[in-house]
């Protein structure tokens with residue numbers, strides 16, 4: 001009988017303990033959910049923001065398709081922006097502009113390098129493309145290209161070679177180096193020539209994204225076809241404007 005009383009007492013204590021624990025478990029779960037929601041909301045309000053495309057998603061058809069543009073700008077670029085904001089939050093990089101950060105890129109975290117580069121590179125990329133590309137620059141920029149590369153056709157060959165020989169994901173660039181000379185170069189991943197980790201440093205005035213996400217839906221593995229068609233969507237006025245800004 002005494003053993004039965006002890007058992008009952010233990011059972012009651014266990015039940016009370018179990019019931020007492022329930023609110024604590026639920027509270028933790030609720031806190032987790034609230035935390036996730038807060039992080040998601042915060043992603044939309046970072047110091048960096050995704051800019052609008054300067055043209056409609058289908059404006060570069062038939063060379064770059066609407067669906068690729070929607071995903072590339074709305075998903076990939078947005079992800080770089082969100083991840084960049086998360087990476088710099090609460091650090092001394094939060095109030096610095098990206099070009100300042102790139103100067104000492106080798107001293108900063110990989111997440112800032114990948115996502116800061118991703119945000120800057122894509123912002124340039126949207127800007128230097130547009131519908132009704134004329135296929136060729138004019139004025140001072142054309143003169144500078146011809147002086148440096150002998151002819152516009154030779155420049156195109158060198159630029160295409162840089163885009164096609166970049167193994168894996170990356171970018172090919174036309175830059176103005178520290179001596180004011182035009183150069184063609186390429187970088188891996190989301191690096192760019194503004195970073196101190198680049199093989200060749202300078203200010204990009206034109207760039208092509210050769211990540212598969214930039215062309216795979218339309219061109220699959222045919223990167224050469226995508227690169228060849230890129231000339232049809234270059235906004236040379238925007239490139240010339242970039243060139244003028246560097247020279248000032």
Ligand SMILES: [Fe+2]
Nearest residue numbers: 076209211214
């Ligand atoms: Fe991209």
